Amino acid sequence: MASFSIKNVKYNAYLLTKKSTIEITDRTYLISFQEDLEFSPGQFCMVNVDGAGLTRKPFTLGRIEGTVAISVKIAGKGSEYIVKTSERLNVLAPLGNAFVPENRNGAVVVAPSCLAEGLHLSEHFKIPLFVASKSALSREITSQFELNTVVGNDGYLRLLEELNNSRFDWIFVSGSRIMEELAVRNMPNKLVYVSLNEYMACGIGACKGCAVETMNGIKHACTDGPVFRGDEIWARH
Amino acid sequence: MASFSIKNVKYNAYLLTKKSTIEITDRTYLISFQEDLEFSPGQFCMVNVDGAGLTRKPFTLGRIEGTVAISVKIAGKGSEYIVKTSERLNVLAPLGNAFVPENRNGAVVVAPSCLAEGLHLSEHFKIPLFVASKSALSREITSQFELNTVVGNDGYLRLLEELNNSRFDWIFVSGSRIMEELAVRNMPNKLVYVSLNEYMACGIGACKGCAVETMNGIKHACTDGPVFRGDEIWARH
Amino acid sequence: MGKALNLRTPIVIASGPGGFGEYLNVSSVDWSYVGAYTLKTVTLNPKSGNKPPRMYASKEFLINRIGLENPGFDGLRKMVEDGTIDKLASIVPLILSLGGDSFDEYVEITKLCRPFLDKFIAVEYNFSCPNVHHGGLSIMVDREEWRRLLKAIRTETDAFIIAKLGIESGFVEEMARIVSSEGWDGVTVINTIRGLMVNSEGQTVLGGLSGPALYPIALRAVYEVRKALPDIYIIASGGVYAPEQVREMLRFGANAVSVGSALFHDESVLNEMGKEFSR
Amino acid sequence: MGKALNLRTPIVIASGPGGFGEYLNVSSVDWSYVGAYTLKTVTLNPKSGNKPPRMYASKEFLINRIGLENPGFDGLRKMVEDGTIDKLASIVPLILSLGGDSFDEYVEITKLCRPFLDKFIAVEYNFSCPNVHHGGLSIMVDREEWRRLLKAIRTETDAFIIAKLGIESGFVEEMARIVSSEGWDGVTVINTIRGLMVNSEGQTVLGGLSGPALYPIALRAVYEVRKALPDIYIIASGGVYAPEQVREMLRFGANAVSVGSALFHDESVLNEMGKEFSR
Numbered sequence A, B: 001m002a003s004f005s006i007k008n009v010k011y012n013a014y015l016l017t018k019k020s021t022i023e024i025t026d027r028t029y030l031i032s033f034q035e036d037l038e039f040s041p042g043q044f045c046m047v048n049v050d051g052a053g054l055t056r057k058p059f060t061l062g063r064i065e066g067t068v069a070i071s072v073k074i075a076g077k078g079s080e081y082i083v084k085t086s087e088r089l090n091v092l093a094p095l096g097n098a099f100v101p102e103n104r105n106g107a108v109v110v111a112p113s114c115l116a117e118g119l120h121l122s123e124h125f126k127i128p129l130f131v132a133s134k135s136a137l138s139r140e141i142t143s144q145f146e147l148n149t150v151v152g153n154d155g156y157l158r159l160l161e162e163l164n165n166s167r168f169d170w171i172f173v174s175g176s177r178i179m180e181e182l183a184v185r186n187m188p189n190k191l192v193y194v195s196l197n198e199y200m201a202c203g204i205g206a207c208k209g210c211a212v213e214t215m216n217g218i219k220h221a222c223t224d225g226p227v228f229r230g231d232e233i234w235a236r237h
Numbered sequence C, D: 001m002g003k004a005l006n007l008r009t010p011i012v013i014a015s016g017p018g019g020f021g022e023y024l025n026v027s028s029v030d031w032s033y034v035g036a037y038t039l040k041t042v043t044l045n046p047k048s049g050n051k052p053p054r055m056y057a058s059k060e061f062l063i064n065r066i067g068l069e070n071p072g073f074d075g076l077r078k079m080v081e082d083g084t085i086d087k088l089a090s091i092v093p094l095i096l097s098l099g100g101d102s103f104d105e106y107v108e109i110t111k112l113c114r115p116f117l118d119k120f121i122a123v124e125y126n127f128s129c130p131n132v133h134h135g136g137l138s139i140m141v142d143r144e145e146w147r148r149l150l151k152a153i154r155t156e157t158d159a160f161i162i163a164k165l166g167i168e169s170g171f172v173e174e175m176a177r178i179v180s181s182e183g184w185d186g187v188t189v190i191n192t193i194r195g196l197m198v199n200s201e202g203q204t205v206l207g208g209l210s211g212p213a214l215y216p217i218a219l220r221a222v223y224e225v226r227k228a229l230p231d232i233y234i235i236a237s238g239g240v241y242a243p244e245q246v247r248e249m250l251r252f253g254a255n256a257v258s259v260g261s262a263l264f265h266d267e268s269v270l271n272e273m274g275k276e277f278s279r
């Protein structure tokens, strides 16, 4: 059973002004902001999408050379609003737990939709970053960042195999559920961390909507996560 | 009680291509179409507004020098769609009864939102047309048509007084409910016809939504009207 | 297995929005794609309906308070005698919808209609009109009285009889259980849900909600009734506007799917819906 | 006149969406604008809730099948003993929400809570959760059993007790009449309505619908209950997202207005709603 103690934290609503929006790859964008806010690697925010959605929408936070950023894949009306609007974004943050690895001998693998988080972790922990993308990244992105990129499903599976046989103690994976499950199943030698994408309404532990079945019972992605040990979510066979 | 006999008519769905859209006055437009369709003065159509409304929306039909036209006041999302779209309009027509006056000694008074109908009646019956508008008509309209226009509430009341003392046997009024009620009450000497704007869902007598309380019981604006004798709707005191 | 209607397609026109066949005058519909046309509810005595305004719409809802305006049994009989019903039925199979203001009226109109019930493939009893003061919804407040009524009607006719149920008189699957246990052939779920909107003139419109927002509620009702009663004939009603929704309703247990308010948007959607089922 | 709650503003946080006070951690809300905070329903035994997925949303609806995840009476007692409840109550008056899986559980938890009920300004009994297999909705199928339960609870406590009613167990005004006749102080109308949606992964989500589309239905329920019972205390719940809707609910008979799913959109709407009532 999940615990019901109320955390002694403050969640703030920020109005964030877009600084730049650049295409990462097909329908996926990196948005940076003018304002600063305090958060730790692995945490996320809930973004109000005005008339484009009934709930705020969760996005992992990133920091790139000091600037706050999120990456957004257009999955529906809400994410489309976030990418297209020129209004300031109303954002509740920081949410969830900081990711605190046991050591710095790790690596990060992200989908383009989680590039901001990936860049942040890589910079913060000084660890390598791999981007697994369905299609090639845009020129703007590759010219701005030095990225190890694999394209397509086969490329991703080969990357997992390599990482499974690598020197790293742990691998942090953030992307789609399928991508994360594949990582856990295909890297049996490694401690794999995953950042879950459960459906969230509140992001602060109130609604109990973001339940995840773990080996240790029901947990909540927003307050117990969003980062979990992969073997807590998927059994390895 | 309204009758329940089913009319022996065919209602057709037409796709109408816009030919021109010109502003009549503030938020009100005259839209003409490339295609022709058969109808009589006083009849209306129901216009599909795609995602901008759950039901088709009723508009009186007009014909100006042979060209089919409607006039549209932007009252909400549906009418806004009609004015702004560049798609062809899906239109059910012709609906309601033709207006057949007892003689040609009449006059027509319309709000700008019913200008197409007004021009049609005026041309068809060779009778004078008066336009009662809240604000001045656009240059495009006044240069194209020779119109007798009164602006503002006072102007309208003076027009009604004049018409009440005029040589005409009947006056046809089409505009808002308030405008029509004022006409009936302020022209006690005349036979006044009004074209009612009841809420309509089907336009063909099926839904029974467009009920009107008349001196002769409940009638339906779509199949018994849309034109009624004013004294059937409002008592004169 | 319960009795079935064997419609040519599972698309049915809902009682009310389709009036007494007026949509047959609309040339854009190919009626071979429509399985049945339900007429507007007829009551023993004619009703002139509620005072205007009778309708209003938001983005997702249409609200109506027609108040069962209908010509009564005499009007219906006239439509039978003057050949109107035969003419309509020659184009599309008809379902008769009956309502009443009391126990006796429901039974009485059933008896009166018996001579010509063979012109209809089924009779739907409207137990759920939210817009009349007696009858409709209120007949169901007393559960035992309602059960007696179901029994009485079943005794009066061998026709394929369907009870139209809303979701407000009790859990719809419980209501359907009662209907089935009294030997009825089917249920139509759901009807409009009672709502209140203030229109742009500031008038209070108390009526029944129909339209897109009903869809997930109606889909759930179909699911629950099918779970409770594997054999009953189910007509789904509520917010069906697109072919995918017809398929989804069928997948979750409906035998036929009724189209109401969507007619007001574009009746030619019937063609798209019916096409894939047409043989 | 019935008893009233005398809230500082008529804005109430709905049971469930507000969890166990988590929104008090959100800095953008000025809690002096909020009249009361209803905690999520607590049942005798802890519940871990339903399996995921538990939520989905369309444009107008949110669907949830949380399944009353809650820490049970023991968890609640712990929150009382460790001072959490006092701390929350020092910021905003609290309403306790209780539920059960059976007649006995409702009565039992009432008895157990008695020692600390004075920390709450009222107790709301959830008779309408659509997402649990026993209790919630199903307790109301047997009308007589439910009436006995209302009587039993009333006997156990002098607290201000409120029954939360959905629209599916019977006409809401009839249900409210029963509640009132058993000496209860108020009703909350409505709860979520049962719905079914298929999410983007093709999973069937059977849950309760909340959000904007509920509003005209909830407004009508308030109107009907007020018409039937001029004196009962009414908390309106369903689809309230804007200050105008608060005003409209009050105008049609509500004493207080509860805000649920709107918190997920932007909890700072509470400030806008409460401002005009603040003294």
Ligand SMILES: Cc1cc2nc3c(=O)[nH]c(=O)nc-3n(C[C@H](O)[C@H](O)[C@H](O)COP(=O)(O)OP(=O)(O)OC[C@H]3O[C@@H](n4cnc5c(N)ncnc54)[C@H](O)[C@@H]3O)c2cc1C
Binding pocket: A044, A052, A053, A055, A056, A057, A058, A059, A060, A061, A070, A071, A072, A073, A074, A075, A076, A077, A078, A079, A080, A113, A114, A196, A197, A198, A199, A200, A201, A221, A226, D199, D200, D201
């Ligand atoms: C902790 C967390 C962090 C995330 N970080 C990122 C990120 O950095 N970049 C990114 O592109 N995406 C991220 N996502 C996913 C992102 O939240 C969804 O893509 C977004 O909410 C879609 O909203 P929409 O209105 O565009 O889509 P909709 O049209 O509403 O739905 C499309 C799909 O998006 C998902 N989705 C929709 N609403 C939610 C919601 N409230 N909560 C969770 N998923 C939802 C569902 O799978 C749904 O089927 C994250 C999700 C979580 C839970």
Ligand SMILES: Cc1cc2nc3c(=O)[nH]c(=O)nc-3n(C[C@H](O)[C@H](O)[C@H](O)COP(=O)(O)OP(=O)(O)OC[C@H]3O[C@@H](n4cnc5c(N)ncnc54)[C@H](O)[C@@H]3O)c2cc1C
Binding pocket: B044, B052, B053, B055, B056, B057, B058, B059, B060, B061, B070, B071, B072, B073, B074, B075, B076, B077, B078, B079, B080, B113, B114, B117, B196, B197, B198, B199, B200, B201, B221, B226, C199, C200, C201
């Ligand atoms: C027979 C008839 C002929 C009409 N002819 C004209 C015309 O020539 N020119 C013109 O500008 N307007 C005409 N109207 C009014 C026109 O139909 C409405 O202004 C239009 O439907 C508004 O739709 P909306 O989506 O823009 O407004 P909404 O935002 O939906 O509503 C705004 C207001 O428009 C009216 N309205 C909305 N829907 C309907 C409906 N289905 N039926 C009737 N009224 C509705 C209501 O008063 C409503 O409060 C006519 C109405 C009728 C009944």
Ligand SMILES: Cc1cc2nc3c(=O)[nH]c(=O)nc-3n(C[C@H](O)[C@H](O)[C@H](O)COP(=O)(O)O)c2cc1C
Binding pocket: B207, B208, B209, C014, C015, C016, C017, C040, C041, C062, C064, C066, C068, C097, C126, C129, C164, C190, C191, C192, C209, C210, C211, C212, C214, C237, C238, C239, C240, C258, C259, C260, C261, C262
């Ligand atoms: C204008 C209108 C009139 C209606 N009249 C009746 C009726 O007479 N009898 C009946 O059983 N249902 C009636 N209904 C309910 C519909 O048959 C249908 O069950 C309901 O509208 C939900 O379906 P929809 O969303 O497809 O419209 C009416 C609905 C509308 C909108």
Ligand SMILES: Cc1cc2nc3c(=O)[nH]c(=O)nc-3n(C[C@H](O)[C@H](O)[C@H](O)COP(=O)(O)O)c2cc1C
Binding pocket: A207, A209, D014, D015, D016, D017, D040, D041, D062, D064, D066, D068, D097, D126, D129, D164, D190, D191, D192, D209, D210, D211, D212, D214, D237, D238, D239, D240, D258, D259, D260, D261, D262
């Ligand atoms: C995620 C969620 C959880 C809920 N949990 C409860 C609950 O535990 N007890 C209860 O009485 N109502 C519960 N409800 C119902 C709400 O209190 C409210 O009545 C309903 O959501 C309608 O209001 P809204 O449209 O403002 O959300 C819940 C609703 C949601 C969305």
Ligand code: FES
Binding pocket: A199, A200, A201, A202, A203, A204, A205, A206, A207, A208, A209, A210, A211, A220, A221, A222, A223
């Ligand atoms: S998103 Fe509400 S509890 Fe996690």
Ligand code: FES
Binding pocket: B199, B200, B201, B202, B203, B204, B205, B206, B207, B208, B209, B210, B211, B220, B221, B222, B223
């Ligand atoms: S608009 Fe449907 S009957 Fe007149």
